[in-house]
Amino acid sequence: MVNQRLDLLTDYPFQRLRDLLGDAPAGGPAGAAPISMALGEPQYGPPPILMEALTRAATEFGRYPPAKGTDGLRCAISDWLGRRYGLTGTKAVNPDTEVIPLNGTREGLFGLATVTVPAVRAATRALVLTPNPFYQCYLGAATMAGAEIHLMPTTRESGFLPDLDALEGETLDQAALMYLCSPGNPQGAIADQAYLARAISLSRKHGFVLALDECYAEIYDDAPPPGGLEIAAASEERFRNIVVFHSLSKRSSAPGLRSGFMAGDPELVRRFGKLREFGGAPLPGPIMAASEALWRDDAHVEQTRAHYRALFDLADETFGNRPGYFRPAGGFFLWLEVGDGAAFAHRAWTEAGVRVLPGGYLAREQADGSNPGDAYVRLALVQDRAATAEALQRLAALMDS
Numbered sequence: 001m002v003n004q005r006l007d008l009l010t011d012y013p014f015q016r017l018r019d020l021l022g023d024a025p026a027g028g029p030a031g032a033a034p035i036s037m038a039l040g041e042p043q044y045g046p047p048p049i050l051m052e053a054l055t056r057a058a059t060e061f062g063r064y065p066p067a068k069g070t071d072g073l074r075c076a077i078s079d080w081l082g083r084r085y086g087l088t089g090t091k092a093v094n095p096d097t098e099v100i101p102l103n104g105t106r107e108g109l110f111g112l113a114t115v116t117v118p119a120v121r122a123a124t125r126a127l128v129l130t131p132n133p134f135y136q137c138y139l140g141a142a143t144m145a146g147a148e149i150h151l152m153p154t155t156r157e158s159g160f161l162p163d164l165d166a167l168e169g170e171t172l173d174q175a176a177l178m179y180l181c182s183p184g185n186p187q188g189a190i191a192d193q194a195y196l197a198r199a200i201s202l203s204r205k206h207g208f209v210l211a212l213d214e215c216y217a218e219i220y221d222d223a224p225p226p227g228g229l230e231i232a233a234a235s236e237e238r239f240r241n242i243v244v245f246h247s248l249s250k251r252s253s254a255p256g257l258r259s260g261f262m263a264g265d266p267e268l269v270r271r272f273g274k275l276r277e278f279g280g281a282p283l284p285g286p287i288m289a290a291s292e293a294l295w296r297d298d299a300h301v302e303q304t305r306a307h308y309r310a311l312f313d314l315a316d317e318t319f320g321n322r323p324g325y326f327r328p329a330g331g332f333f334l335w336l337e338v339g340d341g342a343a344f345a346h347r348a349w350t351e352a353g354v355r356v357l358p359g360g361y362l363a364r365e366q367a368d369g370s371n372p373g374d375a376y377v378r379l380a381l382v383q384d385r386a387a388t389a390e391a392l393q394r395l396a397a398l399m400d401s
């Protein structure tokens with residue numbers, strides 16, 4: 001006996017990329033090493049305060065950590081939300097009831113569906129609404145929770161965000177959960193305040209939970225992206241139905257730390273905490289101490305942002321006015337329009353020795369049979385400057401050949 005819901009999921013995009021490339025040898029200049037731009041794993045390296053705090057707290061490995069996290073970490077998170085989004089005074093996020101640390105954002109994004117999706121909604125199967133393309137966890141979470149997926153295409157025409165006004169009332173009534181991502185993975189589009197306010201008001205009008213994945217909120221070009229909680233805090237119902245997700249994987253270049261948090265509606269935070277008590281694992285004490293130090297420090301994040309800006313400047317210089325290229329407002333991905341993403345990814349590997357991800361693997365077919373990612377590839381600008389410059393030049397040459 002197995003849970004057949006798992007079989008509804010296709011292989012993860014990186015497995016599909018391995019299948020696409022098979023044993024094909026990497027091309028590129030003779031003797032040059034291949035370069036990967038497929039995985040969004042920052043290579044910039046975390047700041048030294050991580051190891052210092054971790055080492056100081058090492059004896060905590062000898063204790064069971066508290067399920068909902070340490071007071072110190074939850075307070076550091078609430079203080080950061082105060083600095084970053086002006087959530088202070090009456091708007092301040094309550095560290096006891098409105099925040100829970102996560103073993104990486106993915107843990108919470110997944111678990112949220114388990115604690116929110118009912119078997120039946122509006123007399124039919126509950127819907128989970130997700131942008132298309134999207135971070136694959138949303139699909140896994142919805143599928144394993146037994147929901148039906150409703151794809152919201154994000155295209156150049158829709159500004160690479162779902163068109164909320166295109167959603168029908170019936171769909172919204174059936175929705176148990178909507179995921180939105182800003183800055184978005186893969187396109188880097190930023191939802192402005194009016195967009196977030198509209199999403200929040202829809203979630204209240206139609207009674208679904210709004211999960212705002214803001215894990216790239218600290219990686220932006222010009223202005224800091226607005227956050228869901230700052231908009232919700234100004235509303236009468238405060239955080240009702242709204243949760244946001246943040247991560248140290250991108251902010252502090254520490255994807256291996258596995259540390260993030262969920263904040264917002266205290267009832268959703270409580271329900272997630274209960275799920276963890278039965279089947280989850282709290283963050284280890286030293287990891288929480290390191291996370292606390294990172295959330296309390298903003299200087300290293302300024303450096304990280306400058307690093308990514310310089311990489312995007314390189315992309316501007318290299319791709320210039322090519323029609324398929326644009327500089328994203330946030331995040332660290334390029335979403336390059338190349339015609340046939342899978343064919344381009346194959347050529348990028350075999351002719352240029354650069355590993356990129358076909359955009360179609362991050363999306364699913366819409367009802368009309370179109371896949372909004374098919375014409376694109378995603379390039380993660382996570383390597384150092386020299387490797388990034390080299391990879392971009394090889395790809396530009398490929399586009400011109």
Ligand SMILES: Cc1ncc(COP(=O)(O)O)c(C=O)c1O
Nearest residue numbers: 104105106135185215247249260
């Ligand atoms: C959009 C998005 N959300 C969430 C995550 C998960 O981040 P983590 O679990 O490392 O915090 C990622 C990681 O790549 C992501 O791209």
